[in-house]
Amino acid sequence: MLMEDIVERTLVLVKPDGVQRGLVGEVISRLERRGLRLVAAKFMQVSQELAETHYAIHKGKPFYEGLIRYITSAPVMAMVWEGPNAIAAVRQTMGSTRPTEAAPGSLRHDFALEVGRNLTHASDSVENGQKEVSLWFTPGELIAWQRDTDRWIFE
Ligand code: DAT
Ligand code: MG
Secondary structure: OOOOOOEEEEEEEEOHHHHHOOOHHHHHHHHHHHOOEEEEEEEEOOOHHHHHHHOHHHOOOOOHHHHHHHHOOOOEEEEEEEEEOHHHHHHHHHOOOOHHHOOOOOHHHHHOOOHHHOOEEEOOOHHHHHHHHHHHOOHHHOOOOOOOOHHHHOO
16 A cells, blocks of 8 residues: 555445435445445444434534434444545545535435435544544444455555
8 A cells, every 4th residue: 555545444324315225235336346445334223312423513503403314214324444545535436415516426426316315424534434433333343354355456
């Protein structure tokens, strides 16, 4: 791996709309083929408490109540992915928050129309990635493993 490329970890959620629409595999497939490495995954119902902690930064905003209702409305697929520059890479694969502003080819462009049904979550900084991973997963749920293709993907 190049010295300037730091291995980062990001929390990825396939939100309730993505699960209901059968897009869990599509999201995983895109992250796998990008070359990111899966560290942890669990299919779960999000509690009110977890939702409120996860989205604490948005408390008080007009869309907050709807956001909490949405994320707790049905199960999500929660995952941790890692790789060089994983934060930027995964957010690029997801596309901009508003699907109509997301780059063509991104998940939110290809599968979504509305900001309140935008399929996925991905951490927005290295620091938030660390915080969110420890909020959603216990240390024992994070799997350290060697992938035989790493040397063909990580320089
Ligand atoms: P992102 O999910 O791209 O990191 P964010 O952290 O700014 O975006 O907002 C979290 C979620 O809140 C976002 O995925 C959808 C919802 N949201 C954000 N801005 C919104 C708005 N103006 N109206 C409705 N929902 C919004
Ligand atoms: Mg965000």
